[in-house]
Amino acid sequence: MSESAAAFPIELTVNGHRRAIEVAVHHTLLDVLRDDLGLTGAKECCLVGECGACTVILDGRTVDSCLVLAVEADGSEITTVEGLADDRGLSPLQQAFLDKGAVQCGFCIPGQLLSAHALLADNPHPSLPEIQEGLAGNLCRCGCYRQITDAVLATAERAER
Amino acid sequence: MHTFAYARPTLLAEAVALLEAHGPDARLLAGGTDLVIRLRDGTARPGVVIDIKRIAEMRPSIREEAGCLVIGAGTVMTDIAADERVRRSYPALAEAAAVVGSVQIRNRATLAGNVCNASPAADTAPALLVHAARVVAVGPAGTRRIPIDGFFVRSGVTTLARGEIVTAIELPLPDRAMGAVHVRRTRRRGHDLASVTLCCGVDATGVTRIAYGSVGPRPVLAVDESGVLADPTAPGAAKEAIFERLFADASPSPRSMRASPDYRLAMLRVLGARALRIAIDRLAQA
Numbered sequence: 360m361s362e363s364a365a366a367f368p369i370e371l372t373v374n375g376h377r378r379a380i381e382v383a384v385h386h387t388l389l390d391v392l393r394d395d396l397g398l399t400g401a402k403e404c405c406l407v408g409e410c411g412a413c414t415v416i417l418d419g420r421t422v423d424s425c426l427v428l429a430v431e432a433d434g435s436e437i438t439t440v441e442g443l444a445d446d447r448g449l450s451p452l453q454q455a456f457l458d459k460g461a462v463q464c465g466f467c468i469p470g471q472l473l474s475a476h477a478l479l480a481d482n483p484h485p486s487l488p489e490i491q492e493g494l495a496g497n498l499c500r501c502g503c504y505r506q507i508t509d510a511v512l513a514t515a516e517r518a519e520r
Numbered sequence: 521m522h523t524f525a526y527a528r529p530t531l532l533a534e535a536v537a538l539l540e541a542h543g544p545d546a547r548l549l550a551g552g553t554d555l556v557i558r559l560r561d562g563t564a565r566p567g568v569v570i571d572i573k574r575i576a577e578m579r580p581s582i583r584e585e586a587g588c589l590v591i592g593a594g595t596v597m598t599d600i601a602a603d604e605r606v607r608r609s610y611p612a613l614a615e616a617a618a619v620v621g622s623v624q625i626r627n628r629a630t631l632a633g634n635v636c637n638a639s640p641a642a643d644t645a646p647a648l649l650v651h652a653a654r655v656v657a658v659g660p661a662g663t664r665r666i667p668i669d670g671f672f673v674r675s676g677v678t679t680l681a682r683g684e685i686v687t688a689i690e691l692p693l694p695d696r697a698m699g700a701v702h703v704r705r706t707r708r709r710g711h712d713l714a715s716v717t718l719c720c721g722v723d724a725t726g727v728t729r730i731a732y733g734s735v736g737p738r739p740v741l742a743v744d745e746s747g748v749l750a751d752p753t754a755p756g757a758a759k760e761a762i763f764e765r766l767f768a769d770a771s772p773s774p775r776s777m778r779a780s781p782d783y784r785l786a787m788l789r790v791l792g793a794r795a796l797r798i799a800i801d802r803l804a805q806a
Contacts, residue, residue, distance in 0.1 A: 384523065385521045387521075408553055408557065408621065422627055423553075430528070474623065491709075495622050495709075496624045
């Protein structure tokens with residue numbers, strides 16, 4: 360069938376910036392973030408909600424953006440990995456990923472960071488099993504799970520109790 | 521992904537009218553964790569996708585109403601797993617909701633969607649069967665309440681009529697103490713579909729309800745009213761005979777990639793015995 364579906368106007372707040380755009384109804388939030396808004400941090404990979412490479416935070420909760428139609432996100436606030444750092448530099452979580460050597464090829468890291476960011480926002484001092492469950496939806500083919508969980512633990516330890 | 525018309529009704533009546541007008545050419549969109557995959561791989565090619573999330577009656581909610589805990593159709597697994605009333609009165613449902621997919625999936629996937637997708641492996645189905653849930657469906661002829669055991673037909677097929685939309689799942693408030701638990705077997709820890717998913721509930725009158733999925737075309741409910749399973753002092757041989765009867769409807773497919781029929785049938789018995797022990801312990805503590 361035709362790819363030129365009727366454009367549907369939506370409004371998103373992406374990393375704090377209000378965006379009014381027109382999207383095709385059969386395009387996913389991942390398609391729109393990458394192709395229409397130029398935010399390529401979220402990655403396209405399994406496209407069935409198993410790998411987590413496309414993870415973004417939608418209204419405070421992580422989602423697989425490959426399984427969300429862009430029109431469904433109309434009116435939502437979205438955080439992508441591009442929104443984690445600020446003018447002063449990397450977030451403590453991002454710095455911990457570097458310090459612990461958690462980044463090998465880097466493909467899964469935006470998703471890992473956002474899942475870890477959402478986990479720590481909910482539960483600032485998670486146990487190791489809580490971290491493993493919290494990140495179970497993010498696969499790393501380089502096998503850096505140990506370093507990734509170390510980075511999350513280190514960030515949690517530095518957070519105020 | 522092929523294109524489709526996208527409808528975003530705000531009134532339930534509009535959604536019912538759309539569904540009735542388009543019949544099988546329309547698909548309802550709740551969390552999308554099943555539907556968007558099928559839209560992309562082409563196994564679903566609807567002409568119209570009806571997003572139910574802007575309908576007031578579908579908003580996420582868990583509320584007590586007329587002797588039931590009512591879980592609105594838009595309620596996601598994350599909120600069900602965390603809800604104090606669900607955890608207190610229906611712990612097996614909270615446990616099942618907590619293991620569906622990953623965090624990202626649970627943040628989108630709805631209980632109503634899990635039920636309507638009618639996967640034989642749906643983790644919430646056994647808990648809903650044990651707790652005698654009812655599916656509330658609104659259609660052109662009005663509202664009807666379908667006992668969950670009469671809802672599932674086979675994968676992707678339910679007893680919903682044309683034009684009917686599930687608006688909520690109702691759980692009768694327990695009139696007696698029950699110990700219940702959800703257990704499952706997966707190939708790996710974390711994010712995986714169940715090779716066997718099972719729930720057991722034992723109530724204060726000695727009735728044991730066991731429901732299991734991923735071992736046949738639909739989830740199965742089996743009930744022991746003899747009191748033998750619930751009796752910790754009953755001889756093992758007597759219990760085994762009853763388990764064999766309760767598991768008689770298991771018929772795992774030889775074509776499934778996740779596990780062989782022999783493995784599933786063996787694990788069904790292991791999980792059944794394990795869940796029974798936990799349910800009896802929980803009842804004693806209740």
